[in-house]
Amino acid sequence: MSTASDNVLVARDLQKSFGGLSIVKGVDLEVRRGERHAILGPNGAGKSTLFNLFSGAFPPSAGSIELNGRPIGGLSPEQINRAGLARSFQITNVFGKLSALENIRMGVLARHGVRFNLWRRVSGMQAINDEARALLEQVRLGHRADTPAADLTYSEQRSLEIGMTLATGAEMILLDEPTAGMSRAEAAYIVELIRQVTVGKTLMMVEHDMSVVFGLCDRISVLVYGKILATGTPDEIRANRDVQEAYLGEEVH
Ligand SMILES: Nc1ncnc2c1ncn2[C@@H]1O[C@H](COP(=O)(O)OP(=O)(O)OP(=O)(O)O)[C@@H](O)[C@H]1O
Numbered sequence: 290m291s292t293a294s295d296n297v298l299v300a301r302d303l304q305k306s307f308g309g310l311s312i313v314k315g316v317d318l319e320v321r322r323g324e325r326h327a328i329l330g331p332n333g334a335g336k337s338t339l340f341n342l343f344s345g346a347f348p349p350s351a352g353s354i355e356l357n358g359r360p361i362g363g364l365s366p367e368q369i370n371r372a373g374l375a376r377s378f379q380i381t382n383v384f385g386k387l388s389a390l391e392n393i394r395m396g397v398l399a400r401h402g403v404r405f406n407l408w409r410r411v412s413g414m415q416a417i418n419d420e421a422r423a424l425l426e427q428v429r430l431g432h433r434a435d436t437p438a439a440d441l442t443y444s445e446q447r448s449l450e451i452g453m454t455l456a457t458g459a460e461m462i463l464l465d466e467p468t469a470g471m472s473r474a475e476a477a478y479i480v481e482l483i484r485q486v487t488v489g490k491t492l493m494m495v496e497h498d499m500s501v502v503f504g505l506c507d508r509i510s511v512l513v514y515g516k517i518l519a520t521g522t523p524d525e526i527r528a529n530r531d532v533q534e535a536y537l538g539e540e541v542h
């Protein structure tokens with residue numbers, strides 16, 4: 290039996306409608322501390338919308354979201370970020386004119402906030418630069434520190450984005466299709482990177498590629514037409530008849 294503190298994120302009867310059109314239709318979801326949890330589902334199922342609700346891009350129409358037992362539904366993205374949740378977007382979202390290091394530094398600065406006034410002290414500036422460099426190394430972009438983000442390759446940009454989510458210091462990371470548009474080799478590289486950088490954190494990711502999901506994630510929730518069809522381990526999801534039917538014609542293995 291799990292207790293409340295085992296879960297980082299809990300959604301109850303979560304709903305979202307746009308102009309009367311119901312997109313998320315009563316989602317119940319528990320993300321356990323330290324797990325890698327995939328949201329799998331067909332195009333238009335509402336996966337990104339769910340992430341938008343969790344990260345505060347817009348408020349739920351109904352239902353609740355708790356992060357570490359604290360209600361976060363309807364809070365701003367900044368408030369939710371400070372509460373410990375960071376996300377990347379389905380579409381690459383880096384600042385093209387800024388260097389790789391400067392992009393990461395923005396995340397680090399956001400975390401420290403103006404409260405500490407660190408930026409105004411030389412030692413503080415040094416500490417922030419050191420931290421940004423370390424994060425850049427962690428996402429294997431140390432050699433690209435001074436390269437404008439726009440000049441990085443696509444997979445390097447996605448690595449940078451992952452670094453930016455880490456830079457905020459959040460314990461829970463949401464990645465929306467981190468391997469979208471990548472070759473098999475690039476995707477394998479990013480998956481390994483994600484595996485390494487999320488040790489000690491909680492990961493929730495949207496992913497279409499089932500081999501990625503089954504290889505990386507501890508548990509999977511299948512979202513179809515705004516509802517969770519099933520949640521379970523990769524083996525349980527593979528064996529689930531409802532999932533097999535929803536994915537009829539596709540291989541679930
Ligand atoms: N801000 C919005 N206003 C109106 N409709 C929206 C909005 N955001 C999403 N939708 C609609 O909600 C539905 C689900 O979209 P969503 O992006 O959540 O799906 P998804 O599961 O992430 O799909 P994909 O796999 O293609 O990324 C779509 O029909 C979309 O048009």
Ligand SMILES: [Mg+2]
Pocket residue numbers: 336337338379495
């Ligand atoms: Mg999406």
